[in-house]
Amino acid sequence: MTVDQSPAWTALNKHAEELGNKHLKDLFAEDDQRFDRFSFSAAHCLADFSKQRISSNTLEKLIQLAEQQRLPEKIEALFTGEHVNTSEDRPALHTALRQPKEIPLRLGEADISQEIHSSLERMETLVEQIHNGQWRGYDGSPITNVINIGVGGSDLGPLMACRALNMFTSAEIRHIEVHFVSSMDGSQLARLLNKIDPASTLFIVSSKSFSTIDTLANSNTAREWLVNASGLSSELISQHHFIGITASPTKASEWGIPEKNQLHFWDWTGGRYSMWSAIGMAIALHTGNDNFRKMLAGAHEMDSHFRHTPLTENLPALLGMIGIWNINFLDIHAHAILPYDGRLQHLPAYLEQLEMESNGKSVTLNGDKFDYSTCPILWGEVGPNAQHAFYQLLHQGTESVMCDFIAPALRYQEYGEELQAQHQLTLANCLAQSRLLALGDSVLDNADNAPLHKRYRGNQPSTTIILDELTPESFGALIAMYEHKVYVQSVIWEINPFDQWGVELGKQVATSLLDQFTDPVAAKTDSSTEGLIRFVQQQRREVKS
Numbered sequence: 001m002t003v004d005q006s007p008a009w010t011a012l013n014k015h016a017e018e019l020g021n022k023h024l025k026d027l028f029a030e031d032d033q034r035f036d037r038f039s040f041s042a043a044h045c046l047a048d049f050s051k052q053r054i055s056s057n058t059l060e061k062l063i064q065l066a067e068q069q070r071l072p073e074k075i076e077a078l079f080t081g082e083h084v085n086t087s088e089d090r091p092a093l094h095t096a097l098r099q100p101k102e103i104p105l106r107l108g109e110a111d112i113s114q115e116i117h118s119s120l121e122r123m124e125t126l127v128e129q130i131h132n133g134q135w136r137g138y139d140g141s142p143i144t145n146v147i148n149i150g151v152g153g154s155d156l157g158p159l160m161a162c163r164a165l166n167m168f169t170s171a172e173i174r175h176i177e178v179h180f181v182s183s184m185d186g187s188q189l190a191r192l193l194n195k196i197d198p199a200s201t202l203f204i205v206s207s208k209s210f211s212t213i214d215t216l217a218n219s220n221t222a223r224e225w226l227v228n229a230s231g232l233s234s235e236l237i238s239q240h241h242f243i244g245i246t247a248s249p250t251k252a253s254e255w256g257i258p259e260k261n262q263l264h265f266w267d268w269t270g271g272r273y274s275m276w277s278a279i280g281m282a283i284a285l286h287t288g289n290d291n292f293r294k295m296l297a298g299a300h301e302m303d304s305h306f307r308h309t310p311l312t313e314n315l316p317a318l319l320g321m322i323g324i325w326n327i328n329f330l331d332i333h334a335h336a337i338l339p340y341d342g343r344l345q346h347l348p349a350y351l352e353q354l355e356m357e358s359n360g361k362s363v364t365l366n367g368d369k370f371d372y373s374t375c376p377i378l379w380g381e382v383g384p385n386a387q388h389a390f391y392q393l394l395h396q397g398t399e400s401v402m403c404d405f406i407a408p409a410l411r412y413q414e415y416g417e418e419l420q421a422q423h424q425l426t427l428a429n430c431l432a433q434s435r436l437l438a439l440g441d442s443v444l445d446n447a448d449n450a451p452l453h454k455r456y457r458g459n460q461p462s463t464t465i466i467l468d469e470l471t472p473e474s475f476g477a478l479i480a481m482y483e484h485k486v487y488v489q490s491v492i493w494e495i496n497p498f499d500q501w502g503v504e505l506g507k508q509v510a511t512s513l514l515d516q517f518t519d520p521v522a523a524k525t526d527s528s529t530e531g532l533i534r535f536v537q538q539q540r541r542e543v544k545s
């Protein structure tokens with residue numbers, strides 16, 4: 001029996017028939033305590049669910065579904081290292097990466113807490129060497145530019161964190177600029193190589209597998225650039241200019257990263273859950289080791305909340321379960337991520353991978369196909385900019401969309417009044433948008449008289465997440481909250497959120513197509529692919545002649 005045939009699911013279906021058509025403006029009119037009833041806080045975050053299309057009864061029924069799916073036991077299984085990643089037969093222990101050293105965690109014979117902390121300390125030593133100018137380029141220059149080469153989980157987390165926590169970078173380490181290169185097309189790399197000095201540039205090759213073609217292509221180009229600039233061998237260049245961060249040390253060595261320049265993490269760290277491991281080195285380089293540790297501490301705070309708080313007040317559990325309500329019972333399949341703080345500009349892209357690569361699945365843990373919906377389509381943008389781009393669709397389009405509004409309560413405390421006023425303006429916009437999305441033009445007195453093209457129907461559900469301030473701690477907690485939300489949903493849908501088989505075949509097909517560009521009689525494909533390759537070849541011939 002799949003979950004959609006279970007008693008708790010059936011009860012929610014019935015409840016959705018009764019409540020589902022009720023407009024948010026009526027829910028607010030009936031109960032002026034909605035905010036108190038439906039907002040919860042923990043670990044620097046307040047989540048206001050009152051603008052979701054829920055009643056207390058909805059939450060009770062969602063909790064019953066979570067209990068029926070044994071969520072509390074599954075949470076414990078995650079933290080204690082059970083093999084929750086069934087298709088790859090291993091644990092998913094990202095929570096262990098942010099656990100304080102004193103708390104032991106046995107995995108088989110080993111206490112992995114010790115291993116994790118020695119890796120962290122080794123990373124910190126390298127970071128210090130780079131910060132204090134001890135690490136030198138091939139001509140003795142200290143390092144001033146660091147380029148993280150990685151993609152997906154080996155890029156998005158560190159990139160997001162560096163932008164989010166930029167203001168915490170102290171003056172002593174500002175001389176190091178950290179850049180990110182991910183795309184295999186080479187555009188980011190080409191732009192950088194044109195303007196930086198090879199002798200003072202260090203590359204961090206971040207790749208769990210050390211076999212991702214995007215990352216290897218960029219790394220090969222980078223090494224070639226250094227070899228050409230220095231006239232030295234690639235071995236010597238690798239000694240001074242390449243650090244490898246990986247769970248596949250043999251492959252890193254084969255590529256040419258000397259062992260002393262390698263930092264390792266573990267196959268039980270999923271790529272998109274890895275910014276807490278040595279993959280986060282770019283974050284420590286940019287914001288300092290102490291801030292990296294504060295980020296881990298904030299995430300750990302959220303972990304403890306998730307592990308020990310009853311479901312009725314558990315932020316990640318509620319966030320996940322209300323998502324389930326929207327997707328599976330209110331039939332909403334689009335989710336917008338709207339940070340009202342430019343420092344969180346990369347949060348939407350990060351969550352796109354976290355949520356869609358984790359839960360974009362259609363087969364249960366037992367390998368059965370099912371009929372219910374799973375992960376919705378996520379996208380987003382910094383809220384104030386999105387207002388001038390796609391909010392038209394949110395307010396007047398035909399699609400139901402659930403939104404997450406995210407903002408800090410306090411900002412610019414140490415700056416002048418102008419910037420503080422800008423923050424207030426931003427918050428006012430954030431609250432205005434969620435209010436209008438929920439209530440529609442009932443916020444006006446005489447909206448009924450307006451022509452249809454000026455009407456706002458409202459009833460678009462949203463959650464507002466307010467951080468006390470954006471700090472390394474609150475940022476860590478926020479991201480951990482979303483990680484756990486994804487896990488909660490996977491437990492309900494009975495899917496494995498820790499594998500990503502859906503990205504493998506594309507890599508294989510691309511490899512085989514590469515031959516087609518040079519050998520036109522290579523294996524047959526399809527008329528579109530062949531036609532497009534012919535067109536590219538023809539363009540090349542014309543340029544040559």
Ligand SMILES: O=P(O)(O)OC[C@H]1O[C@](O)(CO)[C@@H](O)[C@@H]1O
Pocket residue numbers: 151152153154206207208209210211212215271272357500503
């Ligand atoms: O760190 P790696 O092994 O280079 O992988 C990069 C990314 O590629 C993926 O495997 C998808 O192709 C992601 O899951 C991962 O974050």
